[in-house]
Amino acid sequence: MTDYQSGRSSATGRAFKAFERLVEADTECTVAGLEMSERVNLNTANKYMNYNDAATGLDIDAEYLKKTHNSIRRYCKQVDDIVLHIDQLEKITQQVDEWSKELDVKSRRIK
Secondary structure, rough: OHHHHHHHHHHHHHHHHHHHHHHHHHHHHHHHHHHHHHHHHHHHHHHHHHHHHHHHHHHHHHHHHHHHHHHHHHHHHHHHHHHHHHHHHHHHHHHHHHOOOHHHHHHHOOO
């Protein structure tokens, strides 16, 4: 081999070696980017699974609260009825009180 061919072969070898290192570096960079994307995707998927679990829990809580509200509503109606009866009793009591005062005054006059 001549010096020219030897130099050319050596230059070609170095060029291929440099190209190989370039491809390896580019591949490593691409793999690192893909791994990072995978981690981000996994974290996002976990976050959405947690949101789903929380939403399911909220649905269960909402059902419980609706049932509780419906049972309390019955009692609220009963309380409203009791308040109405109490108002009526207060009016009757006031009227009886007025009558008793009138009777007291009349009984004093008679004595």
